[in-house]
Amino acid sequence: MGEQRSWVSSSYGCDTDATCVEVAIAAGRVHVRDSRRGGDEDAPRLTFSVAAWTLFLAHTTAD
Structure with a gap:
């Protein structure tokens, strides 16, 4: 049995069918x-x- 994780959805990139990271x-x-x-x-x-x-x-959030 794996450890329990608390997953958080990204605040960017979600579309109407809730496909997010x-x-x-x-x-x-x-x-x-x-x-x-x-x-x-x-x-x-x-x-x-x-x-x-x-x-x-x-690197991904740098201006």
């Missing part, structure tokens, strides 16, 4: 998934270290 932080890792597959525990997801996620956000 969701993020959860658990055990010092940042997990990213497609909200359309949210309840599917076998669905693919990306996992980053907190440091890598911070760098990713810095």
Whole structure:
């Protein structure tokens, strides 16, 4: 049984059928998934270290 994660939907990029990116932080890792597959525990997801996620956000949100 996997650990319970609290997923948060992105505030950007959601369209009318609620297809968004969701993020959860658990055990010092940042997990990213497609909200359309949210309840599917076998669905693919990306996992980053907190440091890598911070760098990713810095580069994607830079002016």
